[in-house]
Amino acid sequence: MKTSILDRQFSKSKGEVSLSLYAFLFSEMVQYCLNNVEQSQQLEDKLHEVGVRVGYRVLDLLCYRDKANRREVRLLSMLSFVSQTCWRALFGHAGDLLKGQDSELEYMINDKSLLLTKFISVPRDFSHINCGAYAAGIVEGILQSAEFPCEASAHTVEESTNPPTRSTTVLIRFASEVVEREKRLQNS
Amino acid sequence: MYTLYINNRHGSLVYQKDFLSDVKLTANDRIRLASTFHGLSAIAAQISPVNTSKRLPFGFLQTTGISLIEAEGFRIQCFETLTGLKFFAVASSTFPAVILDSFLKQVYEVYTDYVLKNPFHDIDMPIRCELFDRAVENLFNSIKGLG
Numbered sequence: 001m002k003t004s005i006l007d008r009q010f011s012k013s014k015g016e017v018s019l020s021l022y023a024f025l026f027s028e029m030v031q032y033c034l035n036n037v038e039q040s041q042q043l044e045d046k047l048h049e050v051g052v053r054v055g056y057r058v059l060d061l062l063c064y065r066d067k068a069n070r071r072e073v074r075l076l077s078m079l080s081f082v083s084q085t086c087w088r089a090l091f092g093h094a095g096d097l098l099k100g101q102d103s104e105l106e107y108m109i110n111d112k113s114l115l116l117t118k119f120i121s122v123p124r125d126f127s128h129i130n131c132g133a134y135a136a137g138i139v140e141g142i143l144q145s146a147e148f149p150c151e152a153s154a155h156t157v158e159e160s161t162n163p164p165t166r167s168t169t170v171l172i173r174f175a176s177e178v179v180e181r182e183k184r185l186q187n188s
Numbered sequence: 189m190y191t192l193y194i195n196n197r198h199g200s201l202v203y204q205k206d207f208l209s210d211v212k213l214t215a216n217d218r219i220r221l222a223s224t225f226h227g228l229s230a231i232a233a234q235i236s237p238v239n240t241s242k243r244l245p246f247g248f249l250q251t252t253g254i255s256l257i258e259a260e261g262f263r264i265q266c267f268e269t270l271t272g273l274k275f276f277a278v279a280s281s282t283f284p285a286v287i288l289d290s291f292l293k294q295v296y297e298v299y300t301d302y303v304l305k306n307p308f309h310d311i312d313m314p315i316r317c318e319l320f321d322r323a324v325e326n327l328f329n330s331i332k333g334l335g
Binding site for chain 1: 301302304305306307308316317318319320
């Protein structure tokens with residue numbers, strides 16, 4: 001008997017989707033975005049925009065699945081929720097959470113082999129583009145709907161090892177009120 | 189093994205890679221060679237005395253055409269996919285055919301991964317994918333010692 005989507009277990013999460021399917025779907029999505037922008041620079045913005053909407057839903061879903069419908073209110077535990085729980089649910093492994101060096105408003109999530117860009121080689125004339133912008137959009141969506149206003153952007157980090165490896169870093173820049181609130185919570 | 193070629197289903201060269209540095213062919217020569225092979229393969233299928241494709245059930249799914257050309261000192265081995273792509277390699281005649289065949293199939297596998305799943309690649313156009321290049325090189329390095 002065929003079960004409808006409503007009858008299915010809500011908590012099941014491991015290995016439901018094949019990697020090829022995921023990669024083809026993402027590839028089509030990038031092509032769709034590419035066809036819908038006038039300049040190639042806008043591609044990242046478009047992917048980001050799509051990602052944000054995914055992020056809103058990811059927060060709801062994962063709070064329900066993993067946290068018994070609670071969500072974090074402290075900055076660091078929220079960030080580790082994003083880089084561990086969310087990353088594992090979305091991309092199959094955890095990301096590395098790093099603190100920005102210049103500003104206390106900045107944090108980074110680094111992923112050495114982002115699943116999204118696993119099969120994508122960016123041509124030379126598009127070299128500034130990182131399809132991880134989609135992941136950055138998701139992060140921004142999650143944090144914003146959890147009441148942590150921020151901006152997230154994806155950057156490619158090249159390491160000159162042999163063979164050269166590329167990793168993707170999502171840079172998160174919080175609005176100043178987030179850090180102020182965090183300090184108030186710490187003192188109380 | 190000397191060179192790997194990939195033809196698209198219309199017979200034009202989309203990818204080519206030399207594994208030896210002393211192969212001296214210009215870009216035009218390579219394109220000519222690749223399309224000549226496509227033409228020969230199509231003719232070979234036409235004049236073949238056995239026509240398997242009509243007799244067998246699902247015979248239309250069977251590929252026709254050249255799979256191997258043996259020559260003095262070298263051989264050209266071809267793997268044709270159901271979608272009409274041709275992967276063929278020029279190798280010395282001492283190179284084991286079984287290994288070459290599995291190499292071509294593995295190249296097809298990495299093609300489906302790194303070329304077809306790449307949103308910046310247009311189908312039937314020349315392949316310019318860094319990750320694909322690297323994967324083919326890795327494959328070659330893994331069989332290099334066996335030949």
